[in-house]
Amino acid sequence: MALRSAKRAERAPVRRRGRALGLVSLCLGLAQVAAPHAVRRLSGVDDSATSRRVVPLVGARELVHAAGLLAGRRVGPWAWTRVAGDAMDLASLAVALGNRGGQRRGRLVGVTGAVLGITALDVLTAVQATRAREKGGTVELTATTTVRRPVEEVYSFWRGLEHLPSFMTHLEEVRVTGEKTSRWRATAPFGKTVEWDAEIVDEEPGVRIGWRSTGDADVPNTGKVWFVPAPDDVSTEVHVVMAYDIPGGKIGKAVARYFGEEPHQQLDDDLRRLKQVLETGEVVRSDGAPWGKRAREEFPQRPAQPLSPEELAKGEPA
Amino acid sequence: MKAVTWAGRNTVEVREVPDPTILNGRDAIVRVTSTAICGSDLHLVDGYVPTMQDGDVLGHEFMGEVVEVGPGVDPAKLRVGDRVVVPFPIACGACGACAAELYSCCENSNPNAGIAEKMFGHPLGGIFGYSHLTGGYAGGQAEYVRVPFADVGPLKVGPDLTDEQVLFLSDILPTGYMGAEMCDIQPSDVVAVWGAGPVGQFAADSARVLGAARVVVIDKEPYRLRMAEEAGFTTINFDDVDVRSRLLELTGGRGPDKCIDAVGLEATHGSAHVNAYDRVKQAVRSETERPHALRQAILSCRSGGIVSVIGVYGGMMDKFPAGAWMNRSLTLRTGQTHAHRYMKPLLERIERGEIDPTRIITHRMPLADAPRAFEIFKNKQDNCEKVVLTP
Numbered sequence: 218m219a220l221r222s223a224k225r226a227e228r229a230p231v232r233r234r235g236r237a238l239g240l241v242s243l244c245l246g247l248a249q250v251a252a253p254h255a256v257r258r259l260s261g262v263d264d265s266a267t268s269r270r271v272v273p274l275v276g277a278r279e280l281v282h283a284a285g286l287l288a289g290r291r292v293g294p295w296a297w298t299r300v301a302g303d304a305m306d307l308a309s310l311a312v313a314l315g316n317r318g319g320q321r322r323g324r325l326v327g328v329t330g331a332v333l334g335i336t337a338l339d340v341l342t343a344v345q346a347t348r349a350r351e352k353g354g355t356v357e358l359t360a361t362t363t364v365r366r367p368v369e370e371v372y373s374f375w376r377g378l379e380h381l382p383s384f385m386t387h388l389e390e391v392r393v394t395g396e397k398t399s400r401w402r403a404t405a406p407f408g409k410t411v412e413w414d415a416e417i418v419d420e421e422p423g424v425r426i427g428w429r430s431t432g433d434a435d436v437p438n439t440g441k442v443w444f445v446p447a448p449d450d451v452s453t454e455v456h457v458v459m460a461y462d463i464p465g466g467k468i469g470k471a472v473a474r475y476f477g478e479e480p481h482q483q484l485d486d487d488l489r490r491l492k493q494v495l496e497t498g499e500v501v502r503s504d505g506a507p508w509g510k511r512a513r514e515e516f517p518q519r520p521a522q523p524l525s526p527e528e529l530a531k532g533e534p535a
Numbered sequence: 536m537k538a539v540t541w542a543g544r545n546t547v548e549v550r551e552v553p554d555p556t557i558l559n560g561r562d563a564i565v566r567v568t569s570t571a572i573c574g575s576d577l578h579l580v581d582g583y584v585p586t587m588q589d590g591d592v593l594g595h596e597f598m599g600e601v602v603e604v605g606p607g608v609d610p611a612k613l614r615v616g617d618r619v620v621v622p623f624p625i626a627c628g629a630c631g632a633c634a635a636e637l638y639s640c641c642e643n644s645n646p647n648a649g650i651a652e653k654m655f656g657h658p659l660g661g662i663f664g665y666s667h668l669t670g671g672y673a674g675g676q677a678e679y680v681r682v683p684f685a686d687v688g689p690l691k692v693g694p695d696l697t698d699e700q701v702l703f704l705s706d707i708l709p710t711g712y713m714g715a716e717m718c719d720i721q722p723s724d725v726v727a728v729w730g731a732g733p734v735g736q737f738a739a740d741s742a743r744v745l746g747a748a749r750v751v752v753i754d755k756e757p758y759r760l761r762m763a764e765e766a767g768f769t770t771i772n773f774d775d776v777d778v779r780s781r782l783l784e785l786t787g788g789r790g791p792d793k794c795i796d797a798v799g800l801e802a803t804h805g806s807a808h809v810n811a812y813d814r815v816k817q818a819v820r821s822e823t824e825r826p827h828a829l830r831q832a833i834l835s836c837r838s839g840g841i842v843s844v845i846g847v848y849g850g851m852m853d854k855f856p857a858g859a860w861m862n863r864s865l866t867l868r869t870g871q872t873h874a875h876r877y878m879k880p881l882l883e884r885i886e887r888g889e890i891d892p893t894r895i896i897t898h899r900m901p902l903a904d905a906p907r908a909f910e911i912f913k914n915k916q917d918n919c920e921k922v923v924l925t926p
């Protein structure tokens with residue numbers, strides 16, 4: 218089961234540049250910490266006692282930038298820390314420039330020029346990384362499972378559309394409104410629900426179904442499912458690709474959070490339940506995970522002991 | 536109802552919990568008449584299996600009377616009033632794994648399959664009272680238990696046999712048997728079994744039933760070795776002698792043809808410094824296993840032999856003798872027991888008197904005394920081999 222995210226692809230150049238800047242920080246930091254004197258001489262500040270203390274400190278700070286950019290999940294905030302570091306460095310360089318002349322001044326001018334160039338790159342990266350988060354993008358998910366039922370049965374179950382909410386976490390209802398059209402209702406963040414119309418745009422009976430939302434859906438989406446006979450001649454491989462246009466700004470953030478840290482895990486679990494429903498007749502429940510398709514929302518789980526009548530009455534979804 | 540619950544590492548408590556109800560159409564509710572403590576329950580209590588929660592009901596060896604069935608249970612297969620032994624793995628009977636009789640790998644019975652998949656690459660099936668990794672199912676050390684897929688697992692037994700004769704069909708007898716069956720035993724085979732606990736005893740019984748020329752049982756508890764001797768097996772006490780040398784003596788230098796590890800992840804080693812090495816690594820969680828028995832089995836087995844693993848392992852192992860395994864053409868076979876496969880044939884062997892599972896029972900106690908029962912079983916006090924609890 219795999220995840221492909223178009224949104225990630227879009228951000229890849231910014232991410233790569235963030236990593237490159239992290240490497241720059243790593244090299245500078247190591248040099249300043251390991252060989253401060255050489256750095257001071259090259260920068261033309263080897264005559265100052267203050268620089269003896271400042272250069273290793275700046276090196277340590279560079280190593281922090283490096284750790285964040287190379288190991289962190291998000292480029293944006295760490296790129297901004299580099300911008301702040303650049304401002305500090307430029308201020309120090311300005312002070313140093315005011316106090317020097319001759320060869321040392323020449324070296325300082327060179328270093329200042331280099332820092333100005335890097336500052337421009339840092340600001341660009343930080344702004345782009347931050348914007349990419351606010352702009353939203355497309356999330357594409359893929360998942361697959363094998364169901365030990367014939368292709369025709371699995372295809373018809375999915376094509377019935379009304380069955381989808383029995384195994385898909387966030388879907389509450391799918392109502393068929395025409396031969397190719399349907400109305401979908403899903404739970405949304407903060408206890409709300411969202412509805413949209415969908416139409417089947419690509420269909421080959423027993424082989425594949427493709428659909429997309431129509432009109433002004435809050436989260437425009439498309440989906441496609443293929444039904445492939447498995448090599449054992451009795452089972453069906455189900456391959457699903459779903460794509461969501463996540464809006465920008467606050468709504469996008471809320472939607473992203475709703476999908477969770479690992480959106481592909483939800484689709485994997487959806488397909489696991491599809492398999493349970495088709496092979497055993499219903500979604501499997503345990504004492505620790507008693508509410509079927511809501512299982513993942515309940516981690517850490519209730520203990521593996523029978524439910525009280527109150528819990529049973531309260532927990533059963535309407 | 537009263538139930539034995541996990542209350543943190545090294546603590547079990549008998550608590551009052553709600554009675555179970557039907558949650559899925561193919562559930563049954565069983566009134567437990569006998570249940571037992573398994574060696575693998577100790578791995579849970581000792582804290583070596585992750586995803587346990589305070590209040591989890593323990594127990595995966597149990598039997599009793601069906602008192603309620605869900606609307607989806609085929610009456611031809613199970614009815615209220617039936618006396619049943621319930622296999623410890625929960626299996627749907629309809630998925631690819633079940634079709635291949637790999638019941639403990641059932642693809643549908645674990646609602647927490649996603650977590651199990653992260654740890655093991657592919658998910659595990661559900662197991663009663665055995666952590667949330669295997670589904671979060673309440674176990675059978677209780678007065679009542681909910682049994683999912685009740686038309687697949689439970690084995691109906693008549694009134695002629697006692698509870699004690701059939702109770703172990705739920706786990707340890709099929710487990711010992713599968714350990715021997717995986718050895719593909721030939722009439723000339725010497726079979727060595729590491730561990731003289733209940734599963735090791737049944738593995739030895741099964742190896743004999745399947746025609747082994749000689750069965751050797753290895754442990755360090757004199758009373759457990761005595762039990763094996765009384766059943767007619769050769770024994771080795773690893774506290775007294777070097778196991779490999781003794782096995783070579785017993786086999787004319789060839790080594791045992793087949794080796795069964797009935798110990799698992801909490802093994803002890805005869806040599807204190809080797810023992811300390813893995814104990815420390817396990818304590819700081821840099822490995823999850825203390826695999827002395829398995830290492831020794833691999834090093835002792837004759838070239839081309841089979842090493843069959845039925846002792847439980849949970850995660851990552853250190854110093855696995857891959858060189859011996861590969862260069863000497865050993866075959867490693869293992870699995871959580873596919874109990875469903877073996878229950879009926881083993882019931883027939885019990886009926887014919889070929890195996891007497893009651894020989895290992897040393898303690899019979901009320902369910903309410905479970906904390907004390909766990910204590911004496913874990914610490915091997917009072918010559919404890921197997922405890923049967925009665926609700």
